[in-house]
Amino acid sequence: MAETTTQAESPARKHPVLTDDGYILSMNPRTGELRCKIKCTPVDEVPKIVAEARAAQKRWETLGFEGRKAEMLKVSQYMIEHMDELAEVLAEENGKTYVEAVTMEVLCSIDFMGFFAKNARKALRDQKVPLHLMPLARSYVTYKPVGVVGIIAPWNYPITTPVSDMAPALAAGNAVVVKPSEFSSGAGQLIEKIFKESGFPEGVVRLVYGGGDVGAALIGAGVGHIAFTGSTPTGKKVMAKAAETLTPVTLELGGKDPAIILEDADLDAAAEGILWAGFSNMGQTCASVERVYIHEKVYDRFRDKLVAEAKKLKMKPAEQDSSFGAMNNVMQAEKVNEQLKDAKAKGAKVAYESELPETGYYAAPTILEDVTGDMSVSCDETFGPVIPLFRYQTEDEAIAKANDSPFGLTASIWSRNGDRAERLARRLEAGVVTINDHMITPGFAEAPWGGVKQSGIGRIKSLDALRNYSEKTYIFNDRGTMGNKFWRYPYNLKKLNFLKEIAVAFNDKSLAKRIKGQLSVVPRLLFGKPDKS
Ligand code: NAD
Numbered sequence: 001m002a003e004t005t006t007q008a009e010s011p012a013r014k015h016p017v018l019t020d021d022g023y024i025l026s027m028n029p030r031t032g033e034l035r036c037k038i039k040c041t042p043v044d045e046v047p048k049i050v051a052e053a054r055a056a057q058k059r060w061e062t063l064g065f066e067g068r069k070a071e072m073l074k075v076s077q078y079m080i081e082h083m084d085e086l087a088e089v090l091a092e093e094n095g096k097t098y099v100e101a102v103t104m105e106v107l108c109s110i111d112f113m114g115f116f117a118k119n120a121r122k123a124l125r126d127q128k129v130p131l132h133l134m135p136l137a138r139s140y141v142t143y144k145p146v147g148v149v150g151i152i153a154p155w156n157y158p159i160t161t162p163v164s165d166m167a168p169a170l171a172a173g174n175a176v177v178v179k180p181s182e183f184s185s186g187a188g189q190l191i192e193k194i195f196k197e198s199g200f201p202e203g204v205v206r207l208v209y210g211g212g213d214v215g216a217a218l219i220g221a222g223v224g225h226i227a228f229t230g231s232t233p234t235g236k237k238v239m240a241k242a243a244e245t246l247t248p249v250t251l252e253l254g255g256k257d258p259a260i261i262l263e264d265a266d267l268d269a270a271a272e273g274i275l276w277a278g279f280s281n282m283g284q285t286c287a288s289v290e291r292v293y294i295h296e297k298v299y300d301r302f303r304d305k306l307v308a309e310a311k312k313l314k315m316k317p318a319e320q321d322s323s324f325g326a327m328n329n330v331m332q333a334e335k336v337n338e339q340l341k342d343a344k345a346k347g348a349k350v351a352y353e354s355e356l357p358e359t360g361y362y363a364a365p366t367i368l369e370d371v372t373g374d375m376s377v378s379c380d381e382t383f384g385p386v387i388p389l390f391r392y393q394t395e396d397e398a399i400a401k402a403n404d405s406p407f408g409l410t411a412s413i414w415s416r417n418g419d420r421a422e423r424l425a426r427r428l429e430a431g432v433v434t435i436n437d438h439m440i441t442p443g444f445a446e447a448p449w450g451g452v453k454q455s456g457i458g459r460i461k462s463l464d465a466l467r468n469y470s471e472k473t474y475i476f477n478d479r480g481t482m483g484n485k486f487w488r489y490p491y492n493l494k495k496l497n498f499l500k501e502i503a504v505a506f507n508d509k510s511l512a513k514r515i516k517g518q519l520s521v522v523p524r525l526l527f528g529k530p531d532k533s
């Protein structure tokens with residue numbers, strides 16, 4: 001690792017950015033220098049902030065879909081007009097390259113606000129629920145806001161990630177209380193600024209700042225839903241805490257994403273795609289490629305192309321066209337460097353390693369070969385710019401190895417044969433599988449996002465996100481069309497026989513019996529008189 005401001009040197013000893021007197025140190029990871037201090041929200045103020053947000057939510061809800069859409073579009077327009085300024089803060093506080101700050105943060109956030117604002121009415125209109133036993137009844141689901149959605153965010157996409165939850169939550173008529181990561185609280189302040197300066201109704205979007213204690217306080221503060229994105233260990237704590245109040249949670253957690261290069265893949269395209277999906281954002285994406293399984297017939301050619309492409313990349317984080325930024329924080333840089341050290345000590349071969357700047361938080365973008373199961377980098381989430389390469393011989397072996405992980409966020413298959421790739425995609429244990437691409441769908445507002453196994457619970461984005469942040473009420477009205485309330489008292493043998501006839505009429509395996517039964521039963525259901533005897 002290049003020279004950094006380490007935990008030991010930093011003014012706060014216990015935590016690299018949380019001080020004992022209640023401040024967050026917002027650092028510049030490219031230099032390891034302090035940018036500014038941000039006041040933590042006192043834990044006991046969190047319930048009050050949620051209560052205030054709940055009060056503001058009532059006014060927000062009454063604006064209706066069109067009123068809310070207009071306000072949300074003002075926010076996305078503001079972001080369009082301030083792209084450079086937003087990218088500058090993200091690059092400075094988060095360590096991102098300028099290009100990634102624009103593509104992965106600003107562009108996505110603009111699009112998410114617009115998409116959910118424009119599609120909420122359609123997604124949240126009443127949904128008919130036809131009843132085969134009572135076809136004439138009026139039966140439907142309605143949606144109303146859950147109230148306040150609590151959003152607990154990580155540092156790696158400090159604007160896009162909270163906005164991907166804020167946009168559907170707001171469009172559905174909720175207020176939101178967002179807790180940014182302590183490692184990206186400057187981006188939290190930027191969110192506050194964006195909403196304030198675009199003239200968004202006051203009080204509907206609130207931010208609370210601090211570490212895990214502030215996040216935990218938010219969960220217990222009476223919010224209607226917690227949208228959590230972060231590591232798997234913290235996700236488990238969040239779920240346990242939410243269980244105390246039965247607060248619904250969506251958990252977007254860690255990954256160890258595999259990519260499978262079939263022997264018929266376009267190797268140039270695959271090398272280009274894997275390089276980006278492994279190294280961009282310095283590998284600090286939940287869906288970064290962290291394991292590449294390559295058919296033995298094409299292994300050497302693929303490796304050579306990948307390394308040749310990697311050598312073209314530029315490590316000049318302060319320049320606008322740099323390929324690499326910095327790691328976001330000292331802890332993450334140390335974690336990745338430890339994995340690299342462990343892998344090298346146990347015999348992993350370095351096929352490529354980038355040079356590093358002299359100061360700041362860094363781990364060298366690295367391509368590894370001969371990685372074995374006893375190395376942490378082979379199985380633990382790295383969350384850094386490390387691409388380990390593995391050989392395989394058969395399709396079944398590749399699928400088994402890809403699935404051999406407690407995580408299941410995303411995966412990719414690279415092949416010129418689309419049908420074959422899609423067939424294999426169905427065998428992968430992952431929330432998202434992409435063909436001839438990787439890590440692209442987080443930018444699609446329409447596409448459901450989330451993982452299986454220990455990568456999370458529930459899905460975000462897509463029109464379902466709007467329904468996730470809504471209470472569902474099912475409404476049933478038979479409108480007097482059900483003359484025979486056959487389930488009610490009094491119970492007698494005649495009624496018992498009728499119940500058996502109903503069972504046969506709708507479910508018997510014989511079509512003839514079903515038709516005969518329904519011809520007899522349906523008129524009695526609809527027009528029969530209640531049997532009072
Ligand atoms: P983290 O789990 O350390 O922290 C996430 C957030 O939780 C922070 O805001 C933190 O302050 C808060 N927190 C910590 N303890 C808490 C507690 N007990 N109760 C409530 N909140 C608490 O994660 P991180 O280091 O910020 O982010 C990196 C992780 O996030 C990686 O594992 C990455 O894979 C994952 N991630 C997942 C997705 C996804 O969509 N699946 C997206 C981005 C990041």
